[in-house]
Amino acid sequence: MSYLPSLAPSRTIDVSLGPQHPSTHGVFRMNVTLDGETVTKLQPVFGYLHRNHEKIAEGNSWLAAMPYTDRLDYICPLTNNWAYALAVEKLAGIEVAERAEYIRVITAELTRLQNHVAFLGFVLGDMGAWGTALMYAFREREKILDLFEALTGARMMCNYMRFGGCRCDLPAGWIESARKLVDGFPAFLDEMEALLTGNEILLARLQGIAPLTAKRAINGGLSGPVLRAAGVDQDIRKVDNYGIYNRFKFRVPRGSVGDCYDRFMIRILEARESVEILKQAIAAIPEGPVVNPKAKQRGFRPPAGEAYGRIEGPKGELGFYLISDGSDRPYRFRIRPPSLINLTLLEELCLGTKIADVMVILGSIDIVLGEVDR
């Protein structure tokens, strides 16, 4: 028999986390029910950044949808461009210029690098290491954004890909600067790992938090690093072999338990593989035109039909489903947003964890609200 006075019956508290909250990565809101500090219910609320991108694209020409794709996942504009261009190329059967394929791989892998680096900074911020890790991460990210600016004229709103190729050729000396950056990148990753991965606090906050089985992850439609962290061997670069990815040698890292630590580490490992792809692509890039001269850009009218094109974006499977009725604007323009669909299992992952872990779990999924709400 306990000699303590009987505790008052526990009362649950409803907390609205967000939409304006420093750890929700934008205007994301979760209605959380707490029993003490334990989460008993979690309901994500979407739509604060909704502007109906799909409707806007249906009212514009095929080419005019390209700059809008930059605004989806604004951390990775170039992969968004590629996914849309790839879907249109499938729809109309356009071939891509050889040099442009290499430029696409180089820019996409640089995008992956800077996304994963930014992720490291953000997730550390979610764990309470405010600022320091993010500053180191953004220092590296800024170097890659400088390359994007030199190439496309914009750091983030690049609007660079075109149907059948890219908008403009690489400026003089760009490849040299890219090579220099890529060669120096593993040193930064080593530095980051030395500071972080063995850190006692980091391990305590990440290991064993919200593990996920492979079966659940597949059924929940997760994709990208989150799916691979659960131990699933799925990388669209290997499965679909889109672009020219079959010419490069790289490995697909996988996690074993699918907890937050696996989701964290997989980004570092993927960044290392991206560096390998970049080295091979930079060494092999050929001369030539950067856009297929037969591909029409303005006044483009693909034949009637439909196509689903997808790429391995830094956050997961980014797909575009396009229906054409033969006119100069898309009949249906659907984006498969990895950020939104990766949140499908958020409640399941968070149930039973502490409120402080919710932020880390959300951070480990890596979302961008421009893509979640579209």
Next chain:
Amino acid sequence: MTGILEAIRAALPSAGVELLQNPSPCAQHSLIVCPKDARAVAEFLRNSLGYDFCSNVSGVDWPARKVKETIVRKETVEGVETEVKETVEREIPGFLEAVYHVFSISKRSGVLTLRVRTGNRTDDVSIPSLTPVWKSADFQEREAYDLFGIRFDGHPDLRRILMWDEFADHPMRKDYNPPDDFEYEPTPHDEILVKVKARTEAA
């Protein structure tokens, strides 16, 4: 694609499944599944054919449209058989459509496109939800309900997802007319103006 169709027909002989050709060069043909059999077909695809990953769920709106067709008809005029070309206008009734893009991760398959169509665009807009089969359809079916007005029977939590709860229409439909001002709401100020106007007119 025809292999999958045959497998479905062999396992579920009563299921209404048709092949829809896609004229685009990518030749991603799709299967039109009758709504009453959609759940059974989805379960068969997942359990027996290994289609474990439902990647994309997309609503599509097809309003009623008129199609002009040229029909060649043989006619016997005064003992001479001639071919007469005739243009006939045929109306295709409108419907809403949910398109599922399904992959098999274990078999590394290409895309399999399933289409489920509603009866019309007004009162018969219910189709069975495939969320119990593929959890990934959860948010995306909510989105199709929100933006297109397709009702998914058996969905665990069918609410609006992107538009606000009080919103009445379905903005992705082709005949949707946006209001001039989304944020207009009658304020006390307007009421006062009406009252003032009524008073001055009465005086």
